[in-house]
Amino acid sequence: MSLIESTVHGQVHELRLARPPVNALNPELCADLVQALHEAPARGARGIVLVGGPKVFSAGLDVPYLLSLGEDQDALLRAWTVFFSAARALAECPVPVVAAMAGHAPAGGCVLALCCDYRILADGPYRIGLNETQVGLVAPEGIQALLARVVGPHRAERLLVAGAMPDAQQALQIGLVDELVHIDDVATRARVWLEELLQLPHMPMLETRAIARRDVIAALADERIDLPRFVAQWSHPDTQAALRAMLARIGK
Template sequence: MSLIDTTVHGQVHELRLARAPVNALNPELCAELAHAVRDAAAHGARGIVLAGGPKVFSAGLDVPHLLSLGEDQAALMQAWEAFFHAARALAASPVPVVAAMAGHAPAGGCVLALCCDYRIMADGPYRIGLNETQVGLVAPEGIQALLARVVGPHRAERLLVAGAMPDAAEALRIGLVDELTHIDEVAVRARVWQEELLQLPHMPMLETRAIARREVVAALEPDRIDLPRFVAQWSHPDTQAALRAMLARIGK
């Protein structure tokens, strides 16, 4: 069973994360997402909509899976590499990508959205952000740069250090998302945005976009993620305690 549902709307391909209940990003889902992004462009898509589930776009990395790996550093590296592989596929997509978020987008879900060209979120009590410090993690420098690119360095610092998760209205106000709409209209609005962009002369639009997004691609370069250091920090007692406390809260 595929973990990505693909729907073709003319020149716009909609890729929907389909790993119920909250689209937790395990290696299989990440691998399928990276493949689907490249496959869409290879099969004529001139725009991509990345959608998730109702009320939760993606809850981020599959923490229970990661904790189940214990101290297996090689397996942990492989799992995190799969996630960043998907993020890089979005960032380097040769065609525009819109994140259609009909719900929450914490941590890894927010990273995927930051790799897209445009972010549309459901209007309501939904939250988005890099809450890594809340769960005992340190967002790599490149991920921090992605947030600073859209909200500015000072605001990014405040959000990152606190692990804050602004609600939809605040996310719009600070520029973390570009547009709010009714939860049932998120994917439709994403397609409309793409179709309007596709009315522009194609080559100039794509070349301008490529120049403007160089820093998005650069932020995800391996030396700015420093995955060995990130994975080594995974075993820190503070990190493990915070992650297990989060799972206990969710379990209740």
């Protein structure tokens, strides 16, 4: 059974992350997302809405699962590899994708959103950002580039070093998200945005999009993620202590 629920709205297909309670990104969910992103255009999708859960779009990588792998570097590398495969599938998707976030999007959830064409966040007490330093991780250079692409290099530096998570209004002000709407309207507004975009002449829109998004794909190149180095850092005492402290705070 897939962890992605697909709903067809004419030319727009909705892909919903379906791993409650917080859509933690384990290998199965990431692999199912890759498959769904490949299948939707083949089934006639000319636009895709990526939807998460209520209150939490995705809480990021499944840290308890990753910690359960212990010192198994090969297993850790496989888990992170499939996550970045999902990010690349979004970045390389041949049709526009809107992130419809009816809740928080920290860390890996924010990465998925940054790989989309457009980001809509629920207006309210919701936060989005790359909080890696807060939990003992180093955001790879390519991921940092994705953030700098939308908020500018200086602001990205401030956010990344602090592991900051701007609230909805701040995220809109700095361009990290494109729109805020009522939590109940996030997915609907995403479909409307896509339907309006799809009224444009199709080939020129897609070709222009492809040129404009080359840097998104380039940011996710293997050499800019450097997964072996990232996975090696996973075992650093500072990282392990911060991750376990985070789990203790949330009662895991």
